[in-house]
Amino acid sequence: MDVYGYELLEEKMPKHVAIIMDGNGRWAKKRMMPRLYGHRAAMKTVHNTVKLASDLGIQVLTLYAFSTENWSRSKEEVDGLMSLVVEYIKREINELHANNVILKIIGDKNHLPLKVIKAVDSGMHQTEKNSGMILNIALNYGGREEILHAIKKMIRDGIKDDEITEDLMMQYLYTANQPDPDLMIRTSGEKRLSNFLLWQNAYSEFIFDDVLWPDFDAKTFCRLIAEYQNRDRRFGAVK
Numbered sequence: 001m002d003v004y005g006y007e008l009l010e011e012k013m014p015k016h017v018a019i020i021m022d023g024n025g026r027w028a029k030k031r032m033m034p035r036l037y038g039h040r041a042a043m044k045t046v047h048n049t050v051k052l053a054s055d056l057g058i059q060v061l062t063l064y065a066f067s068t069e070n071w072s073r074s075k076e077e078v079d080g081l082m083s084l085v086v087e088y089i090k091r092e093i094n095e096l097h098a099n100n101v102i103l104k105i106i107g108d109k110n111h112l113p114l115k116v117i118k119a120v121d122s123g124m125h126q127t128e129k130n131s132g133m134i135l136n137i138a139l140n141y142g143g144r145e146e147i148l149h150a151i152k153k154m155i156r157d158g159i160k161d162d163e164i165t166e167d168l169m170m171q172y173l174y175t176a177n178q179p180d181p182d183l184m185i186r187t188s189g190e191k192r193l194s195n196f197l198l199w200q201n202a203y204s205e206f207i208f209d210d211v212l213w214p215d216f217d218a219k220t221f222c223r224l225i226a227e228y229q230n231r232d233r234r235f236g237a238v239k
C-alpha cells in the first residue's frame with residue numbers, strides 16, 4: 001500500500017514499534033519557549049502517531065513518556081509532565097476506545113502521583129476488553145527496574161532456578177504476552193537506549209532519526225517504517 005508516498009508492505013509491517021520521543025526541550029528552546037511548551041506540542045504528535053500506527057495494523061506501540069531517571073528534572077517539569085499524562089488520558093480515552101485500542105502502562109506504576117494512578121487505572125479498565133492495537137505508555141519505566149521487578153516477583157512466587165527460562169522471564173516483564181519490538185525509533189539524533197526495554201530490544205532494528213519529536217509527522221513515520229522494511233533481519237543466523 002502507498003502511504004504518504006512510501007510503498008509499505010503489509011506482510012512486513014512491524015508488529016511492535018517502540019519509540020523514544022526525544023527532543024521536546026530542544027524544539028521549545030528553538031522557539032525561545034519553556035520546555036513544557038515542547039512537551040505540550042509533543043502531545044499532538046502522540047495523538048497522530050497512535051492513530052496512524054493503529055490504522056497501519058501495528059499490533060503494539062510503546063511510547064517512552066517518563067523514565068525512572070526523569071524524576072531528577074525540575075519539579076515544574078516533572079509536575080507538568082504528570083499533568084500532561086492525565087490530560088492525555090482524559091482527553092483521548094474515548095477515541096482510543098472507539099478505535100479498539102488497549103491502553104497499558106508499563107513501569108513502576110505504584111510510585112506515581114495518585115491522580116496519575118487514578119487516570120491510568122480508569123483508562124486501562126475502560127479499554128481492557130478491546131482487541132485492537134496495544135498502546136503501552138512507559139511511565140516511571142526503567143529497563144533495569146523492570147528486570148529486578150520480574151526477578152523479585154519470581155522469587156515471591158517460589159519459582160525454582162531450573163524453572164527460569166527466557167519464556168518465563170518474558171511472562172514476568174511488564175510487556176507479558178506481547179511480541180518484542182521489531183522496530184525501535186529514537187528521535188532528535190541521540191543514539192542511546194536510555195534504559196528502554198533492555199530485555200525486549202535484544203533483536204530490534206534501531207533507527208535514530210534527527211527529527212525532533214514535535215516535528216515527527218505521518219510522513220516521517222512512514223519513511224522510517226519503509227527503512228525498517230528494507231532491513232535484512234537475521235536474528236543472529238546466516239542466510
Ligand code: FPP
Binds near residue numbers: 021039063065081
Ligand atoms: C524527551 O524530550 C521527552 C520526554 C522526557 C517526555 C515525553 C513526554 C510526553 C511527550 C508527554 C506525555 C506522553 C504521553 C504518551 C501521554 P526531552 O525533554 O528530553 O527533550 P530534549 O532532549 O530536547 O531536552
